[in-house]
Amino acid sequence: xxxxxxxxxxxxxxxxxxxxxxxxxxxxxxxxxxxxxxxxxxxxxxxxxxxxxxxxxxxxxxxxxxxxxxxxxxxxxxxxxxxxxxxxxxxxxxxxxxxxxxxxxxxxxxxxxxxxxxxxxxxxxxxxxxxxxxxxxxxxxxxxxxxxxxxxxxxxxxxxxxxxxxxxxxxxxxxxxxxxxxxxxxxxxxxxxxxxxxxxxxxxxxxxxxxxxxxxxxxxxxxxxxxxxxxxxxxxxxxxxxxxxxxxxxxxxxxxxxxxxxxxxxxxxxxxxxxxxxxxxxxxxxxxxxxxxxxxxxxxxxxxxxxxxxxxxxxxxxxxxxxxxxxxxxxxxxxxxxxxxxxxxxxxxxxxxxxxxxxxxxxxxxxxxxxxxxxxxxxxxxxxxxxxxxxxxxxxxxxxxxxxxxxxxxxxxxxxxxxxxxxxxxxxxxxxxxxxxxxxxxxxxxxxxxxxxxxxxxxxxxxxxxxxxxxxxxxxxxxxxxxxxxxxxxxxxxxxxxxxxxxxxxxxxxxxxxxxxxxxxxxxxxxxxxxxxxxxxxxxxxxxxxxxxxxxxxxxxxxxxxxxxxxxxxxxxxxxxxxxxxxxxxxxxxxxxxxxxxxxxxxxxxxxxxxxxxxxxxxxxxxxxxxxxxxxxxxxxxxxxx
Numbered sequence: 001x002x003x004x005x006x007x008x009x010x011x012x013x014x015x016x017x018x019x020x021x022x023x024x025x026x027x028x029x030x031x032x033x034x035x036x037x038x039x040x041x042x043x044x045x046x047x048x049x050x051x052x053x054x055x056x057x058x059x060x061x062x063x064x065x066x067x068x069x070x071x072x073x074x075x076x077x078x079x080x081x082x083x084x085x086x087x088x089x090x091x092x093x094x095x096x097x098x099x100x101x102x103x104x105x106x107x108x109x110x111x112x113x114x115x116x117x118x119x120x121x122x123x124x125x126x127x128x129x130x131x132x133x134x135x136x137x138x139x140x141x142x143x144x145x146x147x148x149x150x151x152x153x154x155x156x157x158x159x160x161x162x163x164x165x166x167x168x169x170x171x172x173x174x175x176x177x178x179x180x181x182x183x184x185x186x187x188x189x190x191x192x193x194x195x196x197x198x199x200x201x202x203x204x205x206x207x208x209x210x211x212x213x214x215x216x217x218x219x220x221x222x223x224x225x226x227x228x229x230x231x232x233x234x235x236x237x238x239x240x241x242x243x244x245x246x247x248x249x250x251x252x253x254x255x256x257x258x259x260x261x262x263x264x265x266x267x268x269x270x271x272x273x274x275x276x277x278x279x280x281x282x283x284x285x286x287x288x289x290x291x292x293x294x295x296x297x298x299x300x301x302x303x304x305x306x307x308x309x310x311x312x313x314x315x316x317x318x319x320x321x322x323x324x325x326x327x328x329x330x331x332x333x334x335x336x337x338x339x340x341x342x343x344x345x346x347x348x349x350x351x352x353x354x355x356x357x358x359x360x361x362x363x364x365x366x367x368x369x370x371x372x373x374x375x376x377x378x379x380x381x382x383x384x385x386x387x388x389x390x391x392x393x394x395x396x397x398x399x400x401x402x403x404x405x406x407x408x409x410x411x412x413x414x415x416x417x418x419x420x421x422x423x424x425x426x427x428x429x430x431x432x433x434x435x436x437x438x439x440x441x442x443x444x445x446x447x448x449x450x451x452x453x454x455x456x457x458x459x460x461x462x463x464x465x466x467x468x469x470x471x472x473x474x475x476x477x478x479x480x481x482x483x484x485x486x487x488x489x490x491x492x493x494x495x496x497x498x499x500x501x502x503x504x505x506x507x508x509x510x511x512x513x514x515x516x517x518x519x520x521x522x523x524x525x526x527x528x529x530x531x532x533x534x535x536x537x538x539x540x541x542x543x544x545x546x547x548x549x550x551x552x553x554x555x556x557x558x559x560x561x562x563x564x565x566x567x568x569x570x571x572x573x574x575x576x577x578x579x580x581x582x583x584x585x586x587x588x589x590x591x592x593x594x595x596x597x598x599x600x601x602x603x604x605x606x607x608x609x610x611x612x613x614x615x616x617x618x619x620x621x622x623x624x625x626x627x628x629x630x631x632x633x634x635x636x637x638x639x640x641x642x
Contacts, residue, residue, distance in 0.1 A: 030055050033054045051149040060114055063137075067126075102151040104128040106126050111144065170193055174242075177240050179196070180240050206218050209285070211288075219292075219296050220259070221257055221300060224257065231247070240262055255301060263285075266286070305342070316344075330614050336366075347394075365379070370411060416451065419622075426639075427595050429640070431640070432639065443519060444630070446500060450502060519560050527565040531559065557590045561595065563594050623636065
């Protein structure tokens with residue numbers, strides 16, 4: 001018993017791929033001219049789609065074989081078209097069903113030379129839902145060979161053909177073929193497609209795939225003058241005949257492009273490869289080629305962005321709106337300018353107003369970049385009311401570029417150099433040292449400059465009482481233990497207040513460290529009275545019953561002033577402890593520094609950075625820094641006029 005195979009209508013519908021009406025247009029049979037025309041009714045809707053070619057047509061004795069089956073196309077093993085040897089489009093034996101993407105009823109009228117030499121005409125008709133073709137003829141004919149396909153009736157996306165972008169879409173699909181065979185003309189609504197006219201720029205590069213020897217695929221990138229509906233990666237055979245379409249997968253904002261992946265191995269690629277997700281499998285030729293193509297696309301458009309940036313910067317320079325002059329004089333300046341250029345070009349279309357206004361906007365962007373690169377998206381959003389996509393692109397740029405991190409790190413070093421210059425001026429100039437106040441000026445500034453005491457400290461409290469300081473430490477040790485019921489007192493019975501208490505997280509040995517800094521105004525000379533005060537703080541903290549047996553914390557006390565008297569200096573030099581150490585019992589240590597030593601230590605830490613940046617802080621720099629960071633300390637009046 002034999003069971004015949006029936007082709008069901010839903011299979012033909014799937015073959016038609018009705019969501020892609022343009023896919024119904026192919027160039028075969030040695031046609032030199034192919035035209036696609038629409039018949040539009042009074043309601044501006046498509047009544048019929050007519051596709052005409054001047055190829056060889058279908059001989060009458062071949063009509064039955066050509067329309068009776070699915071698959072088994074003679075083109076599959078053919079090297080090219082019969083007369084001119086051009087690359088073939090369809091090879092899978094179901095291209096005639098693709099016209100159902102254009103309508104529900106299709107008719108073919110074809111004129112061809114038969115095997116006996118006589119020229120005749122045949123007509124074939126097919127209606128959606130049927131399982132048979134209607135064939136009429138043959139009839140003698142003396143006209144030009146070729147085929148006319150007329151499609152009428154409804155199709156889900158047929159009216160998409162009326163939109164203006166269809167001609168551009170067809171141009172992109174046939175671009176490789178038309179450039180390879182310049183003698184072929186494909187027309188849309190009487191107007192020939194011209195890829196050269198639509199192309200803005202082209203790029204071609206061979207791809208090397210691991211595990212494949214010999215000629216590999218070639219990636220061609222075409223940038224268009226008009227914006228395509230989608231950014232596509234068109235898979236083509238070695239001659240550029242389109243087989244399947246993938247998403248390009250590389251956004252490249254502001255670039256209108258299509259990418260073509262050409263390889264002889266893709267001659268038999270079909271939509272089944274898409275259904276099976278073969279392009280996602282990196283162990284297949286298609287998967288490897290797609291992955292390599294996308295990597296190359298990212299590299300190409302990254303370079304194109306840089307090129308576009310250079311062009312835009314030159315325009316700004318000519319117009320006098322660019323906020324930099326001359327060449328960068330340091331690594332930092334070069335990094336800053338490169339990142340500025342990338343960001344500025346990103347928002348270039350939003351620069352409005354006169355040239356003076358645009359320059360002001362770019363200056364604001366430059367200053368935001370210099371000090372807080374991470375804040376640029378917010379600043380630019382305030383200035384230009386960016387779209388969500390622009391903000392996302394900008395945040396990605398700031399997050400991913402190492403240049404912004406370098407700029408931020410270098411800006412931090414410059415700020416520290418400026419602060420040390422400011423601090424030296426306030427502490428050592430005769431006029432300012434007399435008027436500098438300890439609590440509301442010196443303390444307030446140092447609260448924001450904890451790095452002076454060490455980069456390891458992550459938190460600080462200013463003007464904090466002994467009891468509160470110990471309670472904060474206890475909360476770290478035993479969070480559920482009640483706080484002190486009575487104040488912690490010094491040996492003389494008085495309550496103490498710590499100028500600064502800094503803390504750092506536990507190290508590898510689980511040891512926590514607190515640094516207590518006692519600051520004295522520049523006019524105070526550090527002596528035994530001041531040393532006794534800081535000893536009393538140390539004794540009060542470490543002798544409290546709650547901490548007496550705590551071996552996990554180091555308490556470090558610093559006494560800092562402009563100068564140290566000779567008796568205190570002699571006491572430290574004769575105690576056989578490290579320089580500047582007054583006492584150390586292994587858990588608690590007391591150190592005495594003058595500001596000259598402190599600033600020297602800080603400058604030593606910054607020396608390499610300062611040399612690399614070739615930067616020296618001047619009066620203007622330190623004044624600007626004081627205004628920007630320490631305006632609440634009101635120290636500008638203490639500085640000499642610039």
